[in-house]
Every structure is written in structure tokens, then in C-alpha cells.
Amino acid sequence: MAAISGGELLVRCLLKEKVRYIFGVPGGQLLTFLDAIKRVGEKNGMKFVNCRHEQAAASMADAYARVTGEPGVCVGTIGPGGADLVPGVYPAYADSVPMIVLTAQNQTWKSYPDHGSMQALDQYHLFRPITKWNAVVSHWERIPELIQRAFRIATSGRPGPVHLDLPSDVLYNGQEESFAKIYPPERYRPIKPPVGNPDLVEKAAEMLYNADIPLIHAGSGVLRSKAWNELRELAEYLGAVVTTTMSGRGSIPEDHPLCILPSCPAAIAAQNDADVVLVVGSKMGDMDFWGKPPAWGDPDVQKTIQIDIDPEMIALNRPVDMGIVGDARETLRLMLKAVKEMGERRRPADRLKDYKKMQEEWLSGFLSLAESNERPMHPLRAIKEIRDFYPRNAISCIDGGNTAVWAYYLNRIYEPNTFLWAADSGHLGTGLPFAIGAKLANPDKPVYLITGDGAFGLTMEELETASREGVKITAIVMNDGCWGMIKGSQKMGFGERFIGVDFSDINYAKVAESMGWYGQRVEEPEDLASALDKAESSDKPALLDVKISQEKNLTPPELVMLSMVWLEGCNPPEVK
Numbered sequence: 001m002a003a004i005s006g007g008e009l010l011v012r013c014l015l016k017e018k019v020r021y022i023f024g025v026p027g028g029q030l031l032t033f034l035d036a037i038k039r040v041g042e043k044n045g046m047k048f049v050n051c052r053h054e055q056a057a058a059s060m061a062d063a064y065a066r067v068t069g070e071p072g073v074c075v076g077t078i079g080p081g082g083a084d085l086v087p088g089v090y091p092a093y094a095d096s097v098p099m100i101v102l103t104a105q106n107q108t109w110k111s112y113p114d115h116g117s118m119q120a121l122d123q124y125h126l127f128r129p130i131t132k133w134n135a136v137v138s139h140w141e142r143i144p145e146l147i148q149r150a151f152r153i154a155t156s157g158r159p160g161p162v163h164l165d166l167p168s169d170v171l172y173n174g175q176e177e178s179f180a181k182i183y184p185p186e187r188y189r190p191i192k193p194p195v196g197n198p199d200l201v202e203k204a205a206e207m208l209y210n211a212d213i214p215l216i217h218a219g220s221g222v223l224r225s226k227a228w229n230e231l232r233e234l235a236e237y238l239g240a241v242v243t244t245t246m247s248g249r250g251s252i253p254e255d256h257p258l259c260i261l262p263s264c265p266a267a268i269a270a271q272n273d274a275d276v277v278l279v280v281g282s283k284m285g286d287m288d289f290w291g292k293p294p295a296w297g298d299p300d301v302q303k304t305i306q307i308d309i310d311p312e313m314i315a316l317n318r319p320v321d322m323g324i325v326g327d328a329r330e331t332l333r334l335m336l337k338a339v340k341e342m343g344e345r346r347r348p349a350d351r352l353k354d355y356k357k358m359q360e361e362w363l364s365g366f367l368s369l370a371e372s373n374e375r376p377m378h379p380l381r382a383i384k385e386i387r388d389f390y391p392r393n394a395i396s397c398i399d400g401g402n403t404a405v406w407a408y409y410l411n412r413i414y415e416p417n418t419f420l421w422a423a424d425s426g427h428l429g430t431g432l433p434f435a436i437g438a439k440l441a442n443p444d445k446p447v448y449l450i451t452g453d454g455a456f457g458l459t460m461e462e463l464e465t466a467s468r469e470g471v472k473i474t475a476i477v478m479n480d481g482c483w484g485m486i487k488g489s490q491k492m493g494f495g496e497r498f499i500g501v502d503f504s505d506i507n508y509a510k511v512a513e514s515m516g517w518y519g520q521r522v523e524e525p526e527d528l529a530s531a532l533d534k535a536e537s538s539d540k541p542a543l544l545d546v547k548i549s550q551e552k553n554l555t556p557p558e559l560v561m562l563s564m565v566w567l568e569g570c571n572p573p574e575v576k
Contacts, residue, residue, distance in 0.1 A: 002176070002177065003174035003175055003176055003177070004174055004175070004176075004177050004180075005032040005036065005171065005172060005173065005174045006032065006033075006140045006143055006166070006170045006171040006172065006173060006174070007030070007031070007032030007033035007034070007035065007036045007171045007172070008032065008033075008035075008036035008039075008040060008174075009140065009143045009144070009180055010033055010036070010102075010143055010147070010166070010171070011033065011036040011037055011040050011041050011046070012036075012040065012180070012182055013143060013144050013147040013148075013182055014041075014046070014073065014100075014147070015040070015041065015044050015046060016182050016183070016184055016185075017071075017147075017151055017185060018070075019046060019071075019073050019100075020045060020046060020047065021046075021047055021048075021049055021060075021061075021064060021072070021073070021440055022037065022041075022046065022047070022048050022049065022073045022074070022075055023049045023051055023056075023057035023058070023060040023061045023064075023072070023073070023074045023075070023437070024048065024049070024050070024051060024054065024057045024074055024075035024076055024102075025050070025051055025052075025053070025054050025057060025075075025076060025077070025081055025084075026050065026077070027076070027077020027078065027081050027104055028077065028168075029077050029078050029104035029105070029106075029168035029171065030075065030077055030104050030171070032171050032172050033075070033104075033171055034048060049440070049465070049469060050465070050468075051433075051462060051465050052461040052462055052464060052465055053084060053459065053461060053462070054074070054076040054081055054082075054084035054085040054088065055084055055085065055086075055087040055088040055429065055433075055458075055459065056088065056429075056432070056433035056436075056459045056461075056462045056465070057074045057075070057076070057085070057088065057433075058074045058085045058087075058088020058089050058092070058099070058101065059088040059091070059429075059430045059433035059434055059437065059459070060072070060074070060433045060434075060436050060437035060440070061073055061074040061088075061092075061099050061100075061101075061437065062088065062091060062092040062095075062097050062099060062430070062433075062434070062437065063397075063420055063433065063434040063435070063436070063437030063438045063441065064437045064438070064440060064441045065092070065097050065098050065099055066095075066097055066223075066417060066420055066434075066438075067395065067417050067420075067437070067438050067441035067442050068441045068442075069224070069226060069417070070098075071098040071099055071100050071151060071154050071155060072097075072098075072099050072100070072437065073099070073100045073102065074088070074089075074099065074100075074101055074102070075101075075102040075103070075104075076102075076103050076104075077103070077104045078103065078104045078105050078106060078119050078120075078121065078123070078168075079118075079119030079120065079121045080119065081103070081104070082103040082104075082121055082123045082126065082127075082165075083121060083126065085101060085103065086126065086127070086130065087427065087429065088430075088433070089101055089127065089130050089131065089161050089163075090130045090425055090427060091422035091424075091425040091427040091430055092160070092161045093130045093131060093132070093160055093161050094422070094423075094424035094425035094427075095220060095247055095422065095423055095424050095425070096158055096159050096160050096220060096221070096224060097159065097160065097161065097224075098154040098155050098159040098160065098161070099154065099160075099161035099162070100147075100150055100151065100154060100161075100162060100164070101127065101131065101134075101161055101162065101163040101164070102163075102164055102166060103123050103127075103163065103164070103165050103166065104166055104167075104168055104171065105123060105136070105165045105166060105167045105168065106119070106120060106167060106168060107167050107168055107169040108138055108167045108169055108170065109169075111136075111167060112124070112136060123163075123165045124136055124163075124165050127163040127165075130161070131160065131161045131162055131163045132153055132154065132158075132159075132160035132161060132162055133149075133150070133153045133162045133163075134162060134163035134164065134165070135149075135150075135163075135164060135165070136164075136165045136167070137164055137165065137166045137167070137170055138167070138170070139170065140170055140173055140174070140175050140179075141175070141179060141180075143166075143170070143180075144180055144181055144182045144183075145181075146164055147164070148183065148188045148189070150162045150164055151185065151189065152188065152189040152190075155189070156189065156190060156193075157309050157310060158221075158308075158309050158310035158313070159224055192330075193225065193309070193326075193327035193329070193330055194309075194325075194326050194327055194330070195326050195327060195330040195331055195333075195334055196307060196324035196325060196326030196327075196330075196331035196334065196335075197324060197325075197326070198334065200322060200324045201324060201331060201334045201335050201338060202338050203322065204278070204305045204322050204324060204335060205335050205338035205339045205342065206338075206342065207276050207303060207305060207321075207322070208238055208240070208276055208278060208305070208335075208339065209238065209339050209342045209343065209346070211238075211240075211274075211275050211276035211303075212275050212349065213241070213270075213273055213274045213275050213276075213349045213351055214238050214239070214240040214241070214274065214275070214276050214277075214278070215240055215241045215242070215243065215270055215271060215274035215276070215277050215278070216231065216234065216235050216238075216240050216241070216242045216243075216277075216278045216280065217242075217243050217244070217245070217271070217277060217278070217279045217280070217282060217284075217288075218231055218242065218243070218244045218245070218248045218251040218252065218280050218281065218282070219244070219245040219247065219248040219279070219280060219281040219282025219283070220245065220247040220248050220281060220282070220423070221248075221280060221281015221282065221307075221308060221309060221328045222248055222251040222280055222281045222328050223247075223248065223250060223251060223281075223416055223417060224281065224328075225281065225309070225327050225328040225329040225330075226329055226416070227251075227280070227281075227327075227328040227329035227332050228250070228251050228252065228416045230328075230329055230332035230333050230336055231251055231252060231280065231328075231332060232252050232256070233336055234332055234335060234336045234339065235252070235258050236258065236345070237336065237339055237340060237345050237346070238339060238346055239258070239345070239346040239347050239348035239349065239352075240258065240278075240348075241258055241260055241270045241274065241348070241349075241352060241355065242256070242258050242259050242260070243259075243260050243261075243262055243267045243270060243271060244259075244262045245262060245282050245285075245287065245288055245423075246262055246263070246287050246408075246421070246423045247421075247423035247424060248262075248281070248282065249262060249413045249419045250413045250414075250415060250416045250417060250418055250419045251416065253392075253413075253414045253415070254412045254413050254414060255412065255414065257348075257352075258348060258352070260355050260356075260359055261359060261363075263287060263288075264359060264362055265358055265359075265362050266355040266356070266358040266359035266362060267355075267359075268294070268295045269354075269355060269358060270351070270355045271295060271296045271297070272293070272294060272295065272296060272297050273297070273351060274297060274302060275297075275302060275303065276302075276303045276304075276305070277296070277297075277302060277303070277304045277305070278305045278306075278307070279291075279304065279305070279306040279307070279308075279318075279320075280306075280307045280308075280328050280332065281307065281308060281309070281328045282308075282313075283308075283313045283316045283317060284316070284317045284318050285317065285424065287423075288317075290317040290318065291304075291317050291318025292317075292318070296318070299318055299319045303321045304318060304319070304320045304321055304322075305320065305321065305322045305323075305324065306318075306320045306322070306323050306324065307324045307326060307328055307331050307332070308323075308324075308325065308328075309325070309326065309327055309328070310325075311323075311325045363409070363410075366380055366409040366410055367384070367410070369381070370383070370384035370385075370410060372525070373525050373526070374525075374549065374552075375523065375524065375525065376480075376523070376547050376548055376549040376550070377522075377523075377524075377525045377528070377546060377547065377548045377549060378525075378548070378549055378552050379402075379403070379406040379478060379548045379549070379552060379553050379556075380406055380409065380410060381525050381528075382476070382478060382528060382546050382548060383406050383407055383409070383410045383411055383450065384410045385525075385528045385529055385532070386411070386448065386450060386476055386528075386532065387410060387411045387412060389529065389532045389533075389536075390446055390448055391446065392414040392415060393414070393415050393418065393445055394418065394445060394446040394447065394448060395417075395418045395419075395420065395435075395438045395439075395442065395445050395446070395447040395448075396411060396413065396418060396419050396420070396448060396450070397420045397421070397431050397434040397435040397438060397447065397448070397449040397450070397451075398411070398419075398420070398421040398431065398449075398450055398451070399421070399422075399428060399429070399430055399431025399432070399434070399449065399450075399451040399452065399455040399456065400428065400431070400450075400451050400452025400454065400455040400456075400478065400484075400485075401426075401428070401452060401454070401455070401483070401484055401485025401486070402452065402484040402485045402488060402553055402554070402556055403450060403451060403452035403455070403478045403484070403553075404421060404452075405485075405556040405558055406478075406553070406556055407450050408558075409556075411450065418445070420434045420435075420438055428452075428454065428455040428458055429455055429458030429459040430455075430459075431449050431450075431451040431455060431456065431459075431475075432449060432451070432456065432459050432460065432462050432463070432466075432475060433459055433462055434449070435447050435448070435449040435466075435473045435475065436462060436465060436466050436469070436471050436473065438473075439471045439472065439473050440469075440471060446474075446536070447473045447474070448473070448474045448475075448476065449473065449474070449475040449476065450476050450478065451475065451476070451477055451478065452477075452478050452480075452484060453477050453478065453479045453480065453481065453503065453506070453508065454482070454483045454484070454503070456475070456477050456508065457503075457506075460508070460511065463511070463512055463515040463516075463517055463541075463543070464515040464516070466517070466541045467515055467516030467517055467540065467541055468516070471541060472539075472540070472541055473541050473542075474532070474535045474536060474541070474542045474543070474544070475512075475541070475542070475543045475544070476543075476544045476546055477508045477543065477544070477545050477546065478546055478548050478553070479506075479508065479545050479546060479547050479548060480547075480548050480549070480550040480553045480554075481502065481503050481504075481505060481550060482501045482502045482503060482550060483500075483501045484550070484553045484554055486500075486501050487501040487502070487550075487554055488553075488554035488555045488556075491554055491555065492555065507521055507545060508521075508543060508545040509521045509543055509544070509545040512541075512542075512543035512545075516540060516541075517540055517541045517542060517543050518534070518535060518538035518540045518541070518542040518543070519542070519543050519544075519545070520534065520535070520542075520543075520544055520545070521544075521545040521546075521547065522544050522545065522546045522547065523547045528544075528546065531544050532544070
């Protein structure tokens with residue numbers, strides 16, 4: 001049999017995993033790999049997406065994984081290419097998103113330790129803190145074994161990105177194809193995830209069924225395990241209030257009769273009132289107020305059950321009465337069966353009406369602001385017009401500081417895996433690559449991006465990638481000419497002494513037009529609806545540069561609360 005290069009062997013391994021897209025930037029050490037994609041990969045449905053920056057390549061792979069549930073794959077060459085992947089890998093690690101991160105490396109005889117090679121970088125240790133696992137592929141023969149291990153680790157347990165560092169001689173050198181043992185996924189990794197201990201599930205089901213005010217709190221683990229149907233059915237049978245984490249949005253439609261919007265006053269009241277709480281797939285981090293009172297009940301009184309695939313997440317931030325280690329979907333399925341055997345479907349607690357009324361009153365103020373005709377436009381006017389324009393199943397990508405806060409109020413999420421935001425990292429610059437990756441993952445759904453101008457500037461070079469690849473998305477840039485969240489914080493806490501926060505005026509619509517997009521600047525509130533219609537009617541990707549009021553954008557109501565969460569314990573001396 002003919003000899004094949006390590007690059008071709010790598011492609012064949014990825015084809016066995018049914019990898020459709022590889023996002024990256026080319027490099028000399030990767031040429032055998034890229035050539036094999038062209039010769040072998042393309043005729044088998046694989047495509048290399050040439051990005052303008054490795055950060056965006058990693059974010060596209062991240063979005064692909066969030067939408068499909070399958071690991072996204074990204075690649076960068078040695079040194080600068082590997083380093084540039086880091087800002088895209090970190091958000092995936094923070095949000096437990098399965099990814100395969102590939103980097104080229106200098107030859108094995110030059111590396112680990114390096115002895116003076118150009119572009120030398122210890123990529124193994126660079127990626128260790130932001131990946132679930134990583135390794136250096138030291139020999140051609142180990143490519144199949146380590147690819148299989150990478151996919152097994154990325155998808156098993158709590159998912160996350162993994163990294164393989166591939167020396168160029170391993171990618172270039174060849175051996176006979178017969179030496180390679182490439183197995184399909186079912187031959188080397190578990191296909192059915194683990195279920196929680198049946199005895200514990202039975203006891204938890206009894207606690208929930210007998211509760212007066214049960215509440216289910218859903219995190220991103222529900223989405224990763226595709227447990228949304230089981231979650232909804234369990235809640236409906238128990239009559240339980242459902243809240244979600246910010247990253248768990250879409251686990252249940254946000255207009256479902258049992259759903260209370262995350263972290264709003266009504267959710268905090270419900271979380272405090274509940275006598276039994278079921279936490280599924282969440283570590284209860286800072287945006288969940290660490291599971292502490294008064295956002296939650298006293299843990300010595302309020303009973304807490306926690307389901308998580310990762311035992312290290314059990315009681316990480318809040319004591320539990322019962323910790324169940326298992327896959328969310330499989331465990332909720334078993335719990336639902338147990339609950340149904342205990343008796344008839346339960347009615348929701350009377351308090352649910354109070355929570356719904358509280359939520360409506362809270363939302364009414366934002367809806368009122370969204371009717372504003374002021375110029376420049378109020379950010380909530382833009383958010384409401386955008387959400388009203390798109391169907392329920394549209395994929396919504398959010399990027400920015402205050403932009404993300406305003407979007408939280410009125411950008412409702414109705415279906416699983418249709419909300420893409422770097423929730424746990426808060427990393428800016430993910431929005432445009434997220435939108436591109438999401439559209440490639442699900443071309444039949446409309447994809448829209450709402451982004452601040454500061455966040456957009458970090459990766460706007462990918463406008464060219466979208467137009468070149470024919471990716472039909474719509475980006476709405478909320479343009480207030482500054483880093484809004486930071487300027488707002490300086491306004492509130494530092495006597496309006498502003499430093500390092502203002503931009504010159506950029507017409508992002510014209511920038512987009514220069515890269516093959518439809519572009520339009522929108523300054524009048526009444527023009528936004530028609531602009532959205534023109535954007536979606538265009539046969540090109542479209543960008544709307546929406547001029548919003550900087551004054552109104554600086555201080556969304558929750559900015560003070562967020563500052564308290566993020567800067568807890570930070571008390572600078574008073575400065576005159």
C-alpha cells in the first residue's frame with residue numbers, strides 16, 4: 001500500500017468522526033494537512049474555512065459545537081497562530097463546549113525543550129489551563145490513538161475543548177496506510193452517557209413530588225446533554241417553577257407558563273421561596289449569586305438537589321441535601337419516570353401567579369422604554385424591534401458589555417441552542433464568528449447578531465470571511481462610539497472622569513459594504529423595521545449600523561448589580 005503523510009492520516013481520522021468544517025488560518029507546517037483536506041476531505045464532505053484570525057476560527061468552532069452538540073474543530077500554525085487561538089478557546093473552556101484544537105509545532109527534534117528555533121512556543125503548557133486535556137503527538141503512529149482520545153475526552157463527562165500539538169515532521173513524514181488503525185466512534189468511546197444512582201434519583205423524586213413550592217434551576221448542562229424535553233416534562237408534571245442560568249437560556253421557552261426569566265426580581269423571589277430546589281447542570285456561579293441568600297433560601301432550611309455530570313461541581317458553591325452524579329438527560333428521564341409513579345400530575349403553586357405578575361411589572365418599564373421615539377435611538381427600542389422581527393427559532397448571537405445587558409431584558413429565547421453568548425467568560429469579539437459558525441452549523445435557520453461597536457471591532461475582519469463563504473447572516477451593531485460598560489462605570493463611580501473609553505465615529509455599514517456585505521446606517525427609530533427587512537431580503541450578508549443614545553446606553557438598570565457582583569470586596573478609598 002502507498003505511504004500517506006501524517007497530515008492525510010489526520011484528515012482520515014477526522015472524517016471518521018464525521019467532521020464537516022475545520023476553521024483556521026493556513027501555515028507552512030500545516031501544508032500536508034491542508035492538501036489532504038483538498039484531495040481527500042472535500043470529496044467526503046469536509047471543508048476548510050479560511051478565517052482572517054485564529055481567535056475567530058476558534059469561536060466559529062465553538063459556535064458550531066453549541067448549535068450541533070458535536071465538537072467543533074479549529075487549527076492554527078506554530079507560535080503566532082497557536083497563540084492567536086487562545087482568545088477563542090478560553091470562552092469554550094469557560095462554557096464547557098466540546099472542541100478539538102489543533103496546532104502545528106516545530107519538528108520533534110527541535111521542540112520540548114526548544115533550542116532557538118524561530119516561532120518557538122511551548123504550546124502544550126500554553127493551552128493546559130484552558131483545555132480539558134492536551135498532548136503532543138510525537139509519532140505518526142499515534143495520530144489515530146490520540147485523535148480518538150481527544151474526541152472521547154472532549155465529549156465525555158463535562159465536555160470541553162482539548163488540544164493536540166502536532167510537530168511538522170509528524171505531519172509531513174509518511175508510512176504505509178495499513179499501519180493506521182482508525183476506528184469509528186462506537187468502537188472506542190461510550191455512546192450512552194451515565195445515569196444517576198437510581199436510589200438517589202428515587203429519593204430526590206419523592207422530595208420534589210412532596211414539595212409545596214418545587215423549583216428547577218437549569219444550567220448549560222441541560223443544553224449540552226440535550227435534556228430540554230425531559231426538563232420541561234418534569235416541570236409540567238410537578239407544577240414546578242423553572243428558572244435558568246444565563247448560559248442555560250433556551251432550556252425551556254421563556255414564555256412557558258412555568259418559566260421565570262433568569263436573575264430578574266421574580267426569579268430571585270421564586271428561588272428564595274422554594275422549599276425544594278433541583279439544580280441541573282449548573283455550578284451556581286456569580287450570575288446565580290453563588291446560590292446564597294437572599295437570592296436563594298437558607299441552605300439549612302431550603303432543600304437542594306443537584307444533578308451534574310461532573311462530581312467536582314456538586315456543592316461547589318452551595319451545600320446540597322442530595323448530590324447526584326450523572327448525565328442530565330438520562331437522570332431527568334429516570335426521575336420523571338419515578339415522579340409519575342408517585343401520583344397524579346400536580347398543579348403549580350399559587351405563588352406562581354405572584355411571580356408572573358412581578359415579572360410583568362418588571363418588564364413593563366423596559367417595554368415602555370422600547371416605545372421611545374427619541375433620537376439617537378434608545379437601545380431598548382432597537383432590541384425590541386430586532387426580536388419582534390425574527391421568528392421564534394432564529395439563532396440569536398450576543399456580543400458586548402452593556403449591549404448584552406440591554407439584550408437580556410427584551411431579547412427572548414424560545415428554543416434550545418438558539419442563544420449564543422460567551423456567558424461564563426464574558427469574552428468580547430465572539431459575536432461575528434459565533435454568527436458565522438452558527439449559520440454553517442444550521443443553514444436553515446435565520447441568524448442575527450446584536451453586538452456593541454467595541455466588541456464588534458475586535459473581530460470585524462471576519463466580515464470578509466462571511467461574504468467569501470456565502471454565509472447569509474445579519475449583524476446589528478449598536479453604535480454608541482465608546483466602551484459603554486466601562487464608561488458607564490466611570491460615570492457612576494469616578495465623578496465622570498473618563499479615560500480610554502471613546503472611539504472616533506466609524507460607519508460600520510460602509511466597512512461592511514467594502515467587504516461584500518449589504519450595509520445601512522440607521523439613525524431614525526422608525527427606519528429600523530424597514531432596514532431589517534431590507535437586510536434579510538438581500539442576497540448578501542447584511543450589517544445595520546444603528547446609532548444609539550450613548551447617554552442612555554451607559555447605565556442599564558442592572559449595571560450597579562453587576563458591578564457589585566464582579567467587584568465584591570473591592571472598596572477604593574474616596575478620591576476628591
